[in-house]
Amino acid sequence: MGMESSAEAPQPVRAVLGAVGGWIERLGRIWVEGQIAELSRRGRMAYITLRDPVANVSVRVVCQRSVLDAQSPPPEAGARVVVHAKPDFYEVRGTFSLRALEIRHVGLGELLARLEQLRRTLTAEGLFDAARKRPLPFLPNTVGLVCGRDSAAERDVLENGRRRWPAVRFEVRPVAVQGDRAVREVTEALKELDAHPDVDVIVIARGGGSLEDLLPFSDEALVRAVAAAGTPVVSAIGHEQDAPLLDHVADVRASTPTDAAKRTVPDVGEQAQIIRELRDRARRVITGSLQREAAWLEGIRSRPALASPVREVDRLTEQVLELRDRARRSLTVSLDRAGDGLAHTRARLHALSPATTLARGYAIVRRDDGSVVRSAQETAPGETVSVRLAEGSVTAIVDGVRTDESEE
Template identity: 65%
Template sequence: MSAKTSPEAPLPIRSVLQMVAQWIGKLGTVWVEGQITELTARGGTVFLTLRDPVANVSARITCARGVYEASVPRPVDGARVVMHVKPDFWVNKGSFAFTALEIRPVGIGELLARLERLRQVLAGEGLFNVDRKRRLPFLPGTVGLICGRDSAAERDVLENSRRRWPAVRFKVEQVAVQGSYAVGEVTEALRKLDADREVDVIIIARGGGSLEDLLPFSDESLVRAVAACRTPVVSAIGHEQDSPLLDLVADVRASTPTDAAKKVVPDVGEQLTLVHQLRDRGRRVLRGWVEREMSWLESVRSRPSLADPVRELDRRAEQVDALRERSRRCLSASLDRSADSLEHLRARLVALSPAATLERGYAIAQRPSGEVVRLAEDVKPGDELTIRFSDDRVTVTAQDA
């Protein structure tokens, strides 16, 4: 291909194709993996197409019948295989293909081992953690459904959902649910429904199948797309015993498409029954409370203080009268005792009073200053004295004795 060419000096196409064949022949051999489709045998040669299990990429492969028959078990359409191939370029037709030197079927054990390794990696990143899973809405307005074209899974979900709640709405995205196109179509439908603000929950549903049929739902890119969704996702893949990685990353796992309908859409009959039960329970609770309050009120009304209020007033009035009479008696006795004590004090005062002595004929001599004259020798001639009698007093002047 390094030869210099020009419009005046072009190379023959055979020369170009020969150079391409020589360059491709230097690439050597390589081990590849894929899924067999379009398998045909003509004479001693077997022709097939090897598709990538994830991307929409395929390549033509030829092999000798002996190489094909040497593989045990013999590959069939849809089988996952590993091939040892070398690239070939057919100069006569200008076509490219691989020639298979050896074919090895990919066993179930190897597929399971790969899935387990992928599961551990995704689990280590936290994609399967319970705390990141979201709760489903009680009554979704619109349910997004991703399912196969005209599939039984679609009918199961729609019929059971509408039987439970007839007003529920669906947006259905029909996609390939197995084969090389499944991952891309399911992922694209998931992103479309997740971007729709009317969709409250997304169901990914598929009926049962073999491990190879369910492999698209364990694809890493699909699992990560589900983990990145803002809308809750329900996985309803296969039957109870099937467990693709999609079940682990989804917010809710349903064992079957029918079970998914039951988990996403509430039963209107069950909800009405629940409403009736709650209403009856509320009525019983309220009636019990009213009856307890009425019983309490009746017991209060039956108490003597409320049954005959006047009687209590009479009793209190009697107590007031008794206390008033008692206080009157106490006060009278106290006054009597005080009067007696006062009489005794007066008698003592009368007995000790100078007036009583004066009444018996005695007199008291006092100087004008009020000083009492006790001895005659204290009086000098000419001293003026006041003589006090019991009824009056007189003023006298002392003379010589």
């Protein structure tokens, strides 16, 4: 319940602090997990700053040294612990702390179980999907490197990268790669390099270590920062058997810092060899094409039509002349046959012509009306008739009619 107060009847500080202390007192004992950020021993007491790596908040923990030393080995800065504590409020200073009754190391099995649970959660969110991973640039302008100060990982990346491509540039950000400061410093360096306009790829590297040493690289805050980065990230944490969550969210996972240098920086010798091979292959292709075209052209040139054009013209001229002669002979034969047929027709017509009959001594007798007299009985004495002869005609008067045929 709230304390009754007003501007005219305010509560004194001691009452407010007493009420706060009473409320906190009612919270009871609680188990708290975190990472030891700071640890100091003063006489019989130990003072700890317990940090939440994800939310980046901390709380003060006070305990007897005997509580801290009860663990073997005693926890040190950077260790993950579980604290059984009672909330405490110091009214004189108005400060909140936890009074530790028991401190335990987080066991390896428990750590692995929590990491597995975190991995499943992030996988379900799609942070590890292959579809969201970006390809590395072929030739980065500048490589950002996050690593321990003067570490072997830094030397491996720099030496191998410059050996492969001497002109490559590096932006190095030395950070703590283990302990309570590692997550914060690595995350800040990552964001700084991601905002750098010249950095095309970022390498996060450190050498091998125990599971506890590599825990910062499985921190949820760091994993989400890598997922949100706009620059491709290469993870080179530990050795081949090490697999922090950073390896799953990074765009490329390198087995070692040396492997990271090989993946991010192309080898100038290898690229020159590839260029030579491609150049030789292109030369062979072009040479082969030119040879095929030259052979085709030579074959075309060897054809009679191109080898001796006049000969082809002469051949065609001979064909034309031959066709002309054949046409002429065919026409002549046709005309001769037509002439013979016409002569035969003329002979038949001549044989059947009345004129031919008249030429043999016959005549054609016609009346005045032009009708032909076919029988002597068709005429009468005194009738005038016209007699057509082979040459000319005469007019006669019928003197008499005889029907006998004794005389021709």
